[in-house]
Amino acid sequence: MKLGGEMDSFFDSCVIINYLEFFLYKTELRKRCSDYINSNKDFLLCAYALKEIQWFINKRAAQFYEVLKKIKNSSYKIGTDKEARMFNKEEIVYNEELFEELKMFDVKILSERFENEISVMRLNWRIFLKNRIKEFVVKEEEIDQSLINILHEFLTKYADCKILASALQAQRNRDFFLFVTLDKHFKENEYAFIEEEPRLRDYKFPKLKNLLHSNGRTY
Amino acid sequence: MTDANINERKTPEEIKAKILGALNDGPLNAQEISKAINSNWSTVKNYADELIREGKVRETIFGGNIIYQKLIEDTYYNIPITDKQRNTLKFIFSNAIRIHREIKEEPIKRTALAKLTAELNSELDLKLPVVWYLYGPMPLMIMDLQKDYSTTKNPENSDKILKFIRGWIESKKHAHIGELKVEYYQKVNNGLYIAKETLYANLKKGYFTDILKLTRDFYSKCLAYNDHFCELTEDFYDIISGLNYLKAIEKNPKIKNQIFVTFDSLWKYVASKMLYDSLLSLGYAKEGINNYLGSAIETKKCLAIESIKDLDEEYISMLPDEMICIKEDEIGEKISKTMQGLAESETWRRDGQLL
Numbered sequence: 311m312k313l314g315g316e317m318d319s320f321f322d323s324c325v326i327i328n329y330l331e332f333f334l335y336k337t338e339l340r341k342r343c344s345d346y347i348n349s350n351k352d353f354l355l356c357a358y359a360l361k362e363i364q365w366f367i368n369k370r371a372a373q374f375y376e377v378l379k380k381i382k383n384s385s386y387k388i389g390t391d392k393e394a395r396m397f398n399k400e401e402i403v404y405n406e407e408l409f410e411e412l413k414m415f416d417v418k419i420l421s422e423r424f425e426n427e428i429s430v431m432r433l434n435w436r437i438f439l440k441n442r443i444k445e446f447v448v449k450e451e452e453i454d455q456s457l458i459n460i461l462h463e464f465l466t467k468y469a470d471c472k473i474l475a476s477a478l479q480a481q482r483n484r485d486f487f488l489f490v491t492l493d494k495h496f497k498e499n500e501y502a503f504i505e506e507e508p509r510l511r512d513y514k515f516p517k518l519k520n521l522l523h524s525n526g527r528t529y
Numbered sequence: 530m531t532d533a534n535i536n537e538r539k540t541p542e543e544i545k546a547k548i549l550g551a552l553n554d555g556p557l558n559a560q561e562i563s564k565a566i567n568s569n570w571s572t573v574k575n576y577a578d579e580l581i582r583e584g585k586v587r588e589t590i591f592g593g594n595i596i597y598q599k600l601i602e603d604t605y606y607n608i609p610i611t612d613k614q615r616n617t618l619k620f621i622f623s624n625a626i627r628i629h630r631e632i633k634e635e636p637i638k639r640t641a642l643a644k645l646t647a648e649l650n651s652e653l654d655l656k657l658p659v660v661w662y663l664y665g666p667m668p669l670m671i672m673d674l675q676k677d678y679s680t681t682k683n684p685e686n687s688d689k690i691l692k693f694i695r696g697w698i699e700s701k702k703h704a705h706i707g708e709l710k711v712e713y714y715q716k717v718n719n720g721l722y723i724a725k726e727t728l729y730a731n732l733k734k735g736y737f738t739d740i741l742k743l744t745r746d747f748y749s750k751c752l753a754y755n756d757h758f759c760e761l762t763e764d765f766y767d768i769i770s771g772l773n774y775l776k777a778i779e780k781n782p783k784i785k786n787q788i789f790v791t792f793d794s795l796w797k798y799v800a801s802k803m804l805y806d807s808l809l810s811l812g813y814a815k816e817g818i819n820n821y822l823g824s825a826i827e828t829k830k831c832l833a834i835e836s837i838k839d840l841d842e843e844y845i846s847m848l849p850d851e852m853i854c855i856k857e858d859e860i861g862e863k864i865s866k867t868m869q870g871l872a873e874s875e876t877w878r879r880d881g882q883l884l
Binding site: 364396 | 741745749752753754763767770771773774775844845848849850851852853854855857858860861862863864865866867868869870871872873874875876877878
């Protein structure tokens, strides 16, 4: 641990996504992420999170595009365009819901708003990467598949396993850092339970900070 | 019959002709040639080396094996075509050049010849090797307008071909090359090439007003096509989106040129992948295509990456220090509500399949 008790923060993708969204729409949860990032420094980001956030932004752009297509052409069925093949069934439902919410607005105004949102989100993402990330850790080819498999026995989401596996690998040769998440899958006991797994005894576990809980408690 | 017996009856020229014949359908290693021409390995090796010295064959290492590839000087990337296809293409080229001069009193342009051949091919179902590349569809045989393509071997439906050529040139009498390209892309409903052509034309003329929309359109068409080159087009779109929002393009004329150069190298890479896919759909074997095009595609990819990195460096240097905030409004509130649900559901995650 560093002098003064300040630890580096290793981010789960959802924290950054909420932080980026804070500049578009203010909610309590997004503010919590923003406050955390603004009051801390020395951030670590793994390759998987980097890709996932990029993927999220691209999907958001494509969602807006779907809504606009539907507004411009009412016979268009959301989710049927070639470009929409990136969406799964549940997402298509969300896209339809988004269309229902926004269909009464003027297409030109909506189009401008969408364009601005995506541009700002992309820009803020680049500003964040440029100014706030201390180190990029664990390249995609370095993620240990056997470690992912073990974690998958405890965590249902494969993406969570990849992020946590990256965190455990990054933690190996460095001072303890905080694994900052906003994830309902990481509850107090669940994390402890993973820590007790004998096959993971050689791993140092970062301290968990789940911003989903209002006190942002560190376990 | 033994190999020795066979070889006794063949002259060196005959063996070399047989080797070249075996290589007509694509590259082979010595073992495969030996099997194909029923001759022993060392004989094949010796004559293949002679053919290399004569400049008729080239030796490359592919998948750890030495393979031999026939050098075909009249096709792009030495990709083999059949003699029948070659003759038909020669017939089309020579007549198109002649008829164009007759009707328009000027030489035909390569792009027009390529479009004419492509349309003729699909209209009369000639099964010619026509592929999609930089400027749309084109025949695999190199179009050299200074070359004499006259042939004595007329294809089966030569009358129909001649009629089509004449009709096509007549109907496009006043068309501009750019219009011809777009017209063809629209006819075959190729959105990616339409998007590329529009963006390219705007960048070339220095019109940057619609750059975000046009880049977005190009990116979305790439996305709809497949995932091959999406990452690079995505990076390009990302940079354009930021530069446009910051109004950095208008302020910095130097970057206009850099954007044009970057898009040009990106397109060269995308088009090389289109060429690859065209060859696949024409029935060429994947291994063979990798051999003809593999290194060329890799080089184009590296150049595109380098070009995008250079542009990105410029972009990064222009980024503000502070995060940018959007004013909240009713639309934002509605988006926020739906998106919060989506984010929490985590359905947007590819569940680990991202990398």
